[in-house]
Amino acid sequence: MNTLFGKILASRWTKVALFAACLIPFLVLLGPFYKLLTTGVAPELTANPVEYITHDTGTWTIRFLLITLCVTPLRKIFNQPRLARYRRMLGLFAFFYLCLHFMTWFILDKAFSFSDMWADVVKRRFITVGMLGFAMLLPLAITSTAGWVRRLGFAKWQRLHRLIYFAALAGVIHYYWLVKSDVRLPLMYGAILTVLMFYRFFIWKQTAAKRAPAPRAAATSPSTASLPD
């Protein structure tokens, strides 16, 4: 059972298929958006297409962040190391939808005005926290390549990429602060994030407990260990 599943996970075609699947939310918007630009109406995008596109791309950003954060727990729970192959792609899709979200807002809401944008970032806490999330994901997208892992060294790279936890939290808070009164959806995303973070916390505690005696032992005799006899 594991081996067949493992083979599927290892296949290049699975990655291609997943890539195509991740593009679906974008493609679903693209057709109606083209119709909107050429004919002026696109009922698929509701009567307020700009708001719809902004909300839709924002929601997909949060979803992809949470999906990305699912990869490691699933990999460990089901003992499927090959799942890790998909993590970068999923994370980059989160960044892709975030860029669409940001551009929709910057172009259609702020009409390319940096001063208007900055005024909003400073004044409105939901935008402040949203931009903070953007600022945290940007370096992660840039350093997502194998070259950057090598350049930074894995430990440093991994530490940097823990920013995704805070970016996801920023996304959820951004959403929660935006809605007027019906907070059910932001709370749901918040709950999923909490579960994913608790899992990490427990794993971290477990490994810390296992390792605890070893480093202490090492710490008591570092000089002897490193001194040449």
Added chain:
Amino acid sequence: MLIRKPADLRYSDITPKQFYVNRRRFLAGSLAFGALASAARAGNLSDVKKTSYDAGGEKVTPLDAITHYNNFYEFGTGKEDPAQNSQKFRTSPWTLKVDGDVAKPMTFDQDSLLKIAPLEERIYRHRCVEAWSIVVPWIGFPLNALLKQVEPTAKAKYVAFETFYDSKQMLSEREAGIQFPYVEGLRLDEAMHPLALLAVGLYGEKLPNQDGAPIRLVVPWKYGFKSAKSLVRIRLVEKQPPTTWNISASNEYGFYSNVNPKVDHPRWSQAKERRLGELFKRDTLMFNGYPEVASLYAGMDLRKNY
């Protein structure tokens, strides 16, 4: 074996109740929709007087946008929810009670609502607090025509509006996040202003359910949430009445809530708005482009009285 056969799970085991109940309601609603759509055709309003209220000649928003982009939290908090979830909503029989500090309390049923005063068509701009706007050809009559009939006493200083609520047909307070029944209010002189309208129709026909059938308030110089829908009671009172969004977040939604591009909502700017159907935003006008109401607020600090 590749994939385990799922256990005998039913949808109700994995779907929160509110969702499958909504889904049933939605399925039933879509079945009834065909019948209702043809019934709605019969809702033509006759003897409607044209007026000079034409929103400065601005283009009227398409009917589809006016009926499929609604804030009517009793029927769902998504913009397209009310059009879907309100189809089965029964507006007959209906009772509108007008009482409080008045000499002649009155009660109206569904038919008599249309005969309170001569019907007229008025094209008004409608600006939502969420920074989008539409232009609507309402059909109705001035609120003051009704208020004059009930004869407010000297004690009456404010007008309180209460809207229909039935937990069996509508969202719960917890789901919507606001208190029901929805209540609104105006100062008496605001309510007497000739612009304040009670609407019973739009686009030549009776009001669609999602737009506040059978009768709603329209106060075009205030943010849309002041214009309470599906009214069941209008009460003249001495003290400023509580209003739903103000109870929900008093720092965001004031009692007056006049459209004012200079006073921002704490979470977004009110300087601009998006007219539905337009890609870029346009400037928001003071009192939504109805400067004739400015004298109502002479000497008032509109920053404090937002």
